[in-house]
Amino acid sequence: MRLLMWWSGRALSSAATLLGVSVLIFAAVRLMPGGFAETVLGPFATPEQKAELATRYGLDQPVFMQYGHWLAAVAGGDFGISMISRQPVGAELLARLPVTAELSLLAVAGSVLAGVPLGVLTAVRARPGGGGAAGRLLSGLGVSVPEFVLGSLVVFVFSRYALGLEIGAWVPFTEDPARNLATMVLPAAVLSVFAISVTARTTRDAVMGVLVEPYVTAAVGRGESPWFIVRHHILRNAAAPVVTLLGTIIAYLLGGALIVEHVFNLPGIGSYIVQAVGRRDYAVVQAGVLLAAGVFIVMNVVIDLLVGVLDPRLGVTAGRRS
Amino acid sequence: MKRLDRLSIGGLACLLVLVLLALGSLAGAGGDPDAIVGPRLQPPGPGWWLGTDNLGRSMAPRVMEGVGTTLLLSSLAVLVTAAVSATFGIVAGYRGGYLNELVMRLVEVLYSFPAIVLAVLVAAVLGPGQVAALASIVLVTIPLMTRLVRAAAVAVSQRDYVTSAVISGARLPRVLGRHVLPNVAGTIAVQGTYALSVGIAVEGGLSFLGFGVQPPQASLGVLIQQGGTYMIAAPWLVLGPGVVLVAAILAINVVGDGLRDRLEPQETRSLT
């Protein structure tokens, strides 16, 4: 029952956020210089052609009317038609979602597997006066190499020495899982380098916070081994910020692992949105951003639930905090 | 308080060198970054000791200029972000209620925009250039920072020393400035350095997509992006600025971590 109420509260605030996003993206798209007509029809278009195009996509109506129509359509599950491909945007987004989802999940899996241990290690080994420096350097290095540098580097190296991994030529997982993975491993690895670093640093921070807790001292006093303490007490207590971060990373990536998709030429959502921005394909940009926001919001709810499970004090069911 | 550790001091020194390089470029040291001085795509040699680019310009002064552009742009952006996030995060966290709700909704709206899409939109709306890059970095980095600062501020606001100050009759600016701010400063510092690296990445990413600073001005992002296409034929184009960029972000991060540890008064115990 209480859960239900919590959900209704969340649903309301999520709706508010989505509405905000929709207004913002709608306005931004229309504020962008370079109208759709010039972009798509090219320099030779006549005013009549432009007008005809505007009528076709309802762009001649007052802006708030356009917004209203769009919102109503979206509420009914219709994301509109791409002005370039003339295909329904919803279907195209759906077709691209698996690519981006797989990429983000792989990247996040990588960052959990590598980042969390690294973070724990650097925190537990941190000593005033330089200890843990190697770990700090390592995790610093990860955030220091921009995706587009690393991505280009990887593309160059691996296109010469394939090592069983492929660049480009993406195939759906359902078609050929092995080849799909072979094409996804590298971009996911490039993406996760940054995520690993951030995860490691957040983990380090959280673990440092837990290390000063009396129950950790109590466990040390009971003669538990560091590994045991990490496993049973630290991981779970430090998990909340890390889970929050990971959720945010997933959401971010789902919204478009743009640069990596671009560099590796993967047909994901990020590259779709950015190409659409470049072409002023309004419906696509709007729908793409709304989808990304929706994913983000859902992710956030999931994170909150998860964090609540991890830390009963913060849970949905917690009656009071003090 | 604790002194900065050796690693952080190394980072600081590294940053100092980079700042000096940037200042040197402003003062004209290293030569005109836009002048075509020799044949295209020459490997490092006399006259162009970091090689020449695809227009025959010497890379050395370009890298120096690039350091300046990038550092200035991203640190300015981070300052703005830090100021805005700290203000909103602290006030929302301390005050709670509707203000909090409003700020958090706004932040969430921004947050749920995919970062680079947000940046691209900003650049497209404002027209490309430094202002757009700045605004993009700010908008991309604000949500996370505001959220975290707010969370920290909520925790700090419940502390008894804040209540004590209120009881003593301290005005809001004093309560926020003397009590809440310093105690969320660690969060701001860590997030600030993180934002700085994100900022540099966003700037580079924007250049990568063609929205960055305007030619012929160099920024590390632009140089690396352009050099990237020459990675095999002329690796020096990407190596010079790449190494500098990595050094810069690394130094910033290391210093940020050091600051965090320094600002954190709590003491840890060994697990063994």
Next chain:
Amino acid sequence: MTGTRAILELDDVTVTFTAGPPLRRIRLNAMRHVSLSVAKGETLGLVGESGSGKTTTSRVALGLHRPTGGTVRFDGRPFPRRRRELAGRTQAVLQHPHWSLNPRMRVGQSVAEPLAVLGRPVGDLVTEMLGHVGLEESFAGRYPHELSGGQRQRVSIARALVTRPDFIVFDEAVSALDVSVQVQILNLIRDLQKEYGFSALFISHDLGAVRYVADRIAVMRAGEVVETADTATFYTAPAHEYSRQLLEAL
């Protein structure tokens, strides 16, 4: 010692907390119809088991919390909308020694803060105040984490007393102190009270300490004041069953 007028009057105060998710809140009465008054120059001891509403009462008394029902008057008037008008007139030593001091401020700065708020010169007051609570001058330069639990508590007390306020709340102010320091502090409270006559709400689990400083004692249980009596009367002839239980444990 007893003033003519009450500095603080709580009249039929009820505080209800709501907690939990929206639309499905739990209501909890932390204070039920509490009426109390503290005369000028008087110390009222407030005792009761954990969770009985003592801290909540003190927050209401300090104007930090608006009661759900009933009225609060400070110095004959309701609390002003702007706290600032009361600056320096009320102070408090709050319950949790761990969080009572700003970890980024040196002890000296913390103690000087109430003066700074008032714009009064600091002078030697900080050193003097630290001396009163048994801390030597060098402590002014330390950070809270470099203090033991008791030392921290003493710093809070010094901070509360430095402006010579009219009304002070001591919420478990001496619980973390060893007896000799406890006595020193309790004596200090008594001496300063004699010297300039502030009023105090002295909250404690420790009936011994309460007896030592309080003029009157109020006993709380589950949000209600079950007994109010003169100290002497209370310790010799408690009226309420619950008071008797408390005294047995002493």
Next chain:
Amino acid sequence: ATGTTTQPSTGPQAEAAPGYLAVADDALPSGGTLNVQVHIDSGAATGYDPQLADVATTWQLLSLSYETLVTVGPDFGIEPLLAEKWETPSPTEYVFHLREDVSFSNGRKMTADDVVGSFERLLASESVWRGQLGPVKSVAKDGDHTVKVTLKEPYTPFLAALANVPAAVLPMKEIEDKSVDPATTLLGTGPYVVEDHRQDVSWTFKRNEKYWAKGKPAADTLNITIAPEEAARIAALQNGSAALATLGNVDSAGMLAGARDVQVVTQATTDFYYLMLNTKAPDSKFADPKVRQAINIALDPQQIADIALGGKGKPSAVTPAGLPGACDPAALPSASKTIDEAKKLLAEAGAENLTFTLSIYSTQPAPAVAQVIQQNLQQAGITVKIEQMDEASWSGKVYGKAPAEFDAALSWFAGYADPGMVTKWWNPEEAGFNVGFMTPGKELNALIGAAGKEPAGAAREKALAAVCAAADADAQMIPLVTRPATVAYRSDALSPSLYSTEGYGNVLRLVADARVKKSQ
């Protein structure tokens, strides 16, 4: 103009045969799958309708399914395609004899009605190409396999204009009975049939089993991947996932230098970069022709070609360099003047400290060209601020308003296959797109019109030279350098045919000849 430090431009590439960079090896068996990567998909809002397509990338893709009466051969010669042969009884009359064995990919035989209908549909449309076709008076069939076109007046580029996709023969019967919408369906006589298209992702073409040319197309399947990122295309070539790819960077050949079995060739195209100086803005800095001339003089196209294009382009006049009959850019008046003369002109115009903004889009090599222009003009004391934006913003800025608000802008023209075609764009009244920033000149317009009518020969060359000189003096749109097209392919996977020159930006022009090597 004066030259500064430059690197000698690379000499002409070795040709596989006269006019060919590569010739497909007929000895190889046909069949197989050909993987191609290009940098951009067709992007017309009008869909697949070839008549409305005005982007070269769209022409390139549509040309796989649609064919024209005539086509462009090596070195811009006009060759038969759907018309077996043609006659020109008079300078205003063209009679085309259609091949009899041509069917659309749905199996229906192509007839003269389709040809006439396509012509009429095109002339009635708002297509840009309508203007390029010239002064067509009438189109009529003469039997099932003959079509006669009558012009109002002589128009020399007519055949060249017919050789491009917008003039393709459409299945008019199906279009008229509305069973086919050319905007959404490709149904032509060409070698390939679309099997699948995902916008901005890929195309899959299957061989047209009904194709009239025996043995063509060689490859059974043609996969075209859209890879906007150059590095991705280079990678695909290196690891063999693409057998052929278009490259945008002039230095990509160098990038692929070490890669085994990868051939990089540069097609000379007739496309060329040009600089627009806006004279229509309310207080235009370029209203005085002297200012524009000074800029024209200070520009150093050779340096632009050498530096910005890595020696791959060459200076061009209004008539694209490389086309038979085009004028010699070195003979232009501005080419022989010095920087001092430019400075003098500026001084006379009272514009000594001229500063202006050059709007460009971010796609390479435009930024490189702009930066060399900036360096060039600095010699004459002119300060250029470069404003780089995405293509959409750029077109909004340049074409969105009349009068346009930009100072100067950089772009390129497709040069087509006849020197008299692109010259039309110097007449804003006819071109339309530049009315917002270019002031029409009566004299120049007359010269352009006259050159169009002049039949090929010395007189035409003279007329064209006059156009070139007049445009050079007018200097509202200043031609700079040609725009080379780089193509790379895997010699172990593919034996393609490629012309040395290309007028319509169609790298895939001879793709039906390409043989896939099984060895891959």
Next chain:
Amino acid sequence: MSLLSVRNLVIDYAETRALDGADLDVAPGEKVGLVGESGSGKSTLGSAVGRLLPRTARRTGGEVLVAGEPVFDLPPAALRRLRRRHLGFVFQDPIGSLDPTMRVGAQLRLVLGRGADVNPHLERVRLDDPRVARAYPHQLSGGMAQRVAVAMAMAASPELLVADEPTAALDSQVREEVLNVVFSLAADAGTSLLWLSHDLPAVARRCDRVAVMYGGRVVEHGPAREVLGKPGHPYTAALAGSAPAAAAHGARLEPVPGRPPVLTGPSPGCAFAPRCALAVDRCHHERPGPVRVRDQDVLCHRAGEVTA
């Protein structure tokens, strides 16, 4: 042989000397109270027994022997073994010393071993309600939480339980209950107890021996009633005379005059000398050594002369 033996232990924080040569012995089965002014180093000494000091703390001298093993010189694994076998700790903050993310039962099982029955252990600390095992720490009252903490510390039947003000955060009734639990459990298991406390009457009532700390040293050590009733050290005398609970209403207690010392290095003489009524010149420069007064060991040059 004593179970715990602290020998001349010196512990420094960054600039503060917290222990300045402390000596302490606890025999098997003994209940020892550790009292002293706040800041005198009780917590530091208590933590040092299990080498649980914060990282900024340094051992400058001396040693701590638990069951004959030098705690500060053991390799990590051996140190852990020693803690497991011989030591148990209970701290001041009851809720904080339990893992907030784990149910009480699960935490106990972590100590007891998988599958163990936690109920007897909860019953030992008088937590009979079966719901306790399923509760999270924040759902417990302070008294209950502290009893859980005691149960956890006692689960492995340590030979020495160090309790650092285990009841300071509890109200007086609950305080008694918890102390009863601690003492009866310790008595049943034959566990020695080192109890850090401010509550002198309770110490006198419950402990066999008491150690009084001042300025980082144990200045007096002996049977509880003797020490608190007939102090051998002037500081103990002052301390014993100032319990507010003992004072009649309206009476005034006189605390020890002056301020507690803050050491940055070894104290040149007796740390109490500046506040001591009996101090003579020698007290200021010469560190007092242990003197036997009746049953007490006293660090004072004038030990015999004190009259309480």
